[in-house]
Amino acid sequence: xxxxxxxxxxxxxxxxxxxxASGLTVITSxxxxxxxxxxxQSFYSVSTAPPLVSFSVKRDSFSYPKxxxxxxxxxxxxxxxxxxxxxxxxxxGADKWKETDWATSPLGNPVIGGSLHxxxxxxxxxxxxxxxxx
Numbered sequence: 001x002x003x004x005x006x007x008x009x010x011x012x013x014x015x016x017x018x019x020x021a022s023g024l025t026v027i028t029s030x031x032x033x034x035x036x037x038x039x040x041q042s043f044y045s046v047s048t049a050p051p052l053v054s055f056s057v058k059r060d061s062f063s064y065p066k067x068x069x070x071x072x073x074x075x076x077x078x079x080x081x082x083x084x085x086x087x088x089x090x091x092x093g094a095d096k097w098k099e100t101d102w103a104t105s106p107l108g109n110p111v112i113g114g115s116l117h118x119x120x121x122x123x124x125x126x127x128x129x130x131x132x133x134x
Contacts, residue, residue: 024078024086027055027063028102028110031070035097035110038063039090042132043075052124056132062092064133068123074109075119082114 028037042056053075057064067073078086089096101113107120127134 024082025055026076026078026085026089026112026115027057027067027073028076028112029063029067029070029073030104030108030110031066034066035102036063036066036070037076037089037096037110037112039086040075053119053121054134056129056134059128059131059133068126072107072109072120072122074105074107074111075121076112076115077117077119078112079114079116082112085112 022041023043025040025043026037027040027043028035030036038057038061040055040057044054046052046054055075085100088094088100097110102110103113105111105118105120107122109120111118
């Protein structure tokens with residue numbers, strides 16, 4: 001069988017990768033008396049010693065520059081029952097926090113009520129990768 005190299009259609013690429021099942025997370029932070037957050041499916045563990053996680057975010061993200069300034073974030077690992085929260089935090093400009101139950105973590109990050117688990121994190125490094133940051 002021969003595979004040929006052709007230009008990759010971005011929409012086809014995104015649709016193909018959309019078939020890969022992943023968990024739902026919301027990355028949150030707090031800066032200038034404002035809670036910040038966005039839905040993130042590109043989240044994964046990197047290392048246990050030291051404990052490191054990673055996520056990818058679009059370069060033109062509205063929320064991430066504020067999280068970068070804060071220097072810290074929480075990863076809220078959502079349950080199946082929290083699909084509405086995931087959908088809400090995926091929208092730019094929505095009032096995400098008005099109806100969302102949350103508390104403050106030891107590092108000062110918003111932790112969404114009912115999450116399966118949450119991780120309090122400091123930003124360790126940032127890498128450019130195409131139209132995303134890792």
